[in-house]
Amino acid sequence: MTFAPALPRLLRTLAVAIVVLALLDPALPSGRHADRVVAVVAAGESPGVSGAGASWPDQVADRLAGRFTVVRGPYPGASATVLAGDHLPAALSEGSLFLPPPVFVAHPAAAGAPARPxxxxxxxxxxxxxxxxxxxxxxxxxxxxxxxxxxxxxxxxxxxxxxxxxxxxxxxxxxxxxxxxxxxxxxxxxxxxxxxxxxxxxxxxxxxxxxxxxxxxSPRPWEVLFFEGRPSWLSTFVRRALEPDARFAVTSRTVTSPGLATQFGAPPASLASPRALDGFDAVVVGAPELLSGNDVAALQLFMEMRGGSVLLLPDREASGPHDRLTGVTAWTRGGAADPVRLTPAAEAGVERPALEARSMIWPDPLPPGAQVVAATPSGDPVIWRRPVGKGQLVVSGALDSWQFRDPETTTFEPAWRELVGEAADLAPGPLAVEWIGTHAGGGGGFGAASGVVAPGALLRFGVTLRETPAPGARVWARADLGPSGKEVEVDRLIPLWPVEVPGRFEGRFHAPAASGPHLLEIRVEGGDPWGDGTAWRHAATLPLVVLADAASPPPDDPALMEAWAASRGGTLRASDELAALEAEILRAVGAEGPSDPWHPMRSPWWILPLALLLGGEWASRRRRGLS
The missing domain is CATH 2.60.40.10 (Immunoglobulins)
Incomplete structure (x- = not known):
């Protein structure tokens, strides 16, 4: 009599138990073990070794395939990772590639073999x-x-x-x-x-x-201003050396007498206004002892804020407000009966033009941070430079070098063209753009930083505004990316991200698939950033060449690669040590893979007893007239 009423309750209890167990999803030991997955990641365009036709990553993958399940490329679920190549992928240092430890390195060189040039x-x-x-x-x-x-x-x-x-x-x-x-x-x-x-x-x-x-x-010349408070032979002949050179756009103003001046181009009437110098890359000052205090302050701002270069060309030893620019506490005067060759700062394997002079002055000691540009045979720093804010100051103490300018026997004109050109080239424009990026090998001329990349490569570029916008100013860039000299192929808006330096931003995108030269046009715009009712807009171009056979980065130092692998629980093995590599991976991941648990409640067959139990419970209640 009591069995019939208890049957529906029993059936319902069993059905609820099945549902609860399915929700809990218990795991039971199965006695089976999962496969040991090893990811093989190519690290450089390394050719095969030992005369094999396959590439080095393919050889490593084939060797490990007999003991492990091999996956080509990065795999977050791998039991171990093997880098096959002679340098670390650039994506590692850029933070865009994660390799789960332990990480091993299979180097294509044989153990003990001398490194290739x-x-x-x-x-x-x-x-x-x-x-x-x-x-x-x-x-x-x-x-x-x-x-x-x-x-x-x-x-x-x-x-x-x-x-x-x-x-x-x-x-x-x-x-x-x-x-x-x-x-x-x-x-x-x-x-x-x-x-x-x-x-x-x-x-x-x-x-x-x-x-x-x-x-x-590019034909864009350097804008150079010559400003002389009085006629100066040295400044005059330096200017004449630059004027015929198409690389320079020379503007000049020479005060010949009170109230009178000769000029070429459209020079400012005075140096006292920093804004009047914004259009120049370098300012060459003759007779600097005649500079006023306001002139000195403006030149200081020109170097610090504009990033321009100032070259002082004295032709006599005299003090004045310009001493605040040089930072020199004492000068030493030297001379000789015969001209002395001023040797440029040593640079291995480079022959540079030199000046000659008989009358010279130099600082004793050099101001802090100053570098020697050219010196006498005894080491006296006659021409030197020092950084000033974003720019630099160059001072020549070769007072009478203009007297030794015979092109048959001296290199007066080439020396000054090189000196002024190097100084002007360091001055940034209103908007400076450059390719940046970390590249394997630790050297320059590789990967995105060189401007020569493979199709589809990830590119990073830096944008530097000469004048830092005020907080809240809008900054963005639009890139017109197309074959050089042709119509625009891609017009895309690229977000710019600020970095730790004020006024500097970074962006990134992928190189186009089409090989050949391209130009990246960067336009940066802002709305009233300085609160004076004016908007600003700058543009700059950045060349890019896409090559299918773009050179890969150079090999890394094997010792550094070994230390990097050790920090991630692995080791480095050479091309003739693959057996040892296989054994080390086995020790790291274990002789057997992780236990493969059994989840019985994940079987779809549980639907059948659940349906039978619920159906039986419903039929019993119906028979008793309770449904």
């Missing part, structure tokens, strides 16, 4: 005028056995235009600097490539190491 740094100017020579400097880690010969070649548009042969000295391990110099044959983005080959092989062989760099050949 490699490029560690490549340097060239970002922009030059069509009339300028392009200096290219490459630093090469010799590598190889002592006495190994190698050939460094410079390619322009794929054609070798210059090369040189080097020989590793006995016991020499320090990088060697190689200098090339070429004249551009066209305007626009000009990609340059430096390659390292074994000596005696042709240009069509695969290089040991290569690096790209981009130079923008």
């Amino acid at each position: 490699r490029l560690v740094h490549l340097e060239a100017p970002r922009r030059v005028s069509p009339e300028s020579a392009i200096p290219v400097r490459a630093w090469i880690a010799p590598g190889g056995e002592p006495g190994t010969s190698l050939r460094a070649a410079l390619r322009v548009d794929g054609v070798v235009v210059s090369d040189t042969v080097l020989r590793r000295p006995e016991g020499g391990t320090a990088p060697v600097m190689v200098r090339f110099e070429i004249v551009p044959t066209r305007s626009g983005p000009l990609p340059l490539r430096v390659e390292i080959h074994p000596a005696g092989v042709g240009d069509d062989t695969v290089p040991w190491s290569a690096a790209d760099v981009l130079v923008h050949v």
